[in-house]
Amino acid sequence: MLQDIRPYHLYNEFRPDKRATDQDLVLIYNDVAKGKEVLALLNADTKCISFPKVKDFEAIDRDKLIYLFNVADEDFYLYLQKEEGEVKASGFSFYNMKDIRTEYLLPKHYVYAIFTAFQLDEWYKVTAFCGKCGCKNEFHQKERARICPKCGNIIYPRINPAVIIGVTDKESNKIVLTKYRRGFALNALVAGFTEIGETLEETVKREVMEEIGLEVTNIRYYKSQPWGIASDILVGFYCDVTGNKTIKMDESELKYAEWVSPCDIELQPLEYSLTNEMMTLFKEKGYEGTIIKKV
Structure with a gap:
């Protein structure tokens, strides 16, 4: 990555x-x-x-x-x-x-x-002024932060938590691949941002249901990745489909979502992303590769 x-x-x-x-x-x-x-x-x-x-x-x-x-x-x-x-x-x-x-x-x-x-x-430019009172912010002298000299409000660099989700089916040895309707044109996995008051595991369940209409269980952490382009911290999970396996795609968000076998996975051209690493793992080892062994 x-x-x-x-x-x-x-x-x-x-x-x-x-x-x-x-x-x-x-x-x-x-x-x-x-x-x-x-x-x-x-x-x-x-x-x-x-x-x-x-x-x-x-x-x-x-x-x-x-x-x-x-x-x-x-x-x-x-x-x-x-x-x-x-x-x-x-x-x-x-x-x-x-x-x-x-x-x-x-x-x-x-x-x-x-x-x-x-x-x-990006963070320095959008925090030039205090969001509470409108006064021009100053550099904090003890930590990487902005501080308002008028009201004392402190602003830290923004980090957005988001999940990358490998939805798997043990029985068929397949994973769900997606393509976004806008922007990024290559194969991807289900993904989304964590909402206020939500755990990462709850985000996984919600995003899978919203994007492809499936229920999942056995949610297991894989890896994380800082992604500065969007101020994200990406958190990778694999999970198993449970119940009905028929995909009901959110067409406003995606233009493609299908169950794919390891041999049919087309990877992204660069190995920079957590998404591509998770797809590569499934392509090389199938479902068994997603069973994370704790040390």
Whole structure:
């Protein structure tokens, strides 16, 4: 998955003492009509991506650089650009995030850095002002948060819990694959966001019933994945169909939902997502592969 960057590790501790040096990396995002762009340099032949360092900018206010995290002994900083072209780095251009996601780029931990910084860039921009009193927020000095100097309201980075669900049938050795009606065009699994007052297991049951009209039992946790593009924490579960196995698809949400045998599963082209890993497990090992053995 995207976050599997061994032997490296993401160190995202809040470090208010950090100050950018010439060699540190800077991530800058543009908000455009077609989504979001990131400033980088992409070699079309080698598929290698790189980011500008502080020293590469013609002029940049270092006091406005926000320390994000460290990966592979490199410090990453965020610059909140208010308007396009505010700062410039020779040789670097803006690339649409959709293009970043269409093929494998190297090094992989840089792609993971793009996704993670994307989430923080979005959070910093939408929390510029207090949602309670409207006053301009300030940076919290002890933790990664925004604080209102007027009413004291504290805002933390938003993380949305969502479930990815492999609905299985032990008897036929099949799994339900879906395709969304809009947006993502490849095979997927049943998925959805957790509602207020709802457990993850309750989310699994509700989303399966809403999207494909089935009842499930034997809900078992598989893995989780941070997904910065949507500020999500994805939680993967497998579960077994019980009762009537006839799919009743929500046509407003999906354009395809069918029981599929392991040999007929068409995987996504990239191995970045939890969804694709869960489909791969079923393709290679069938139902037996979804029986999670506790250590």
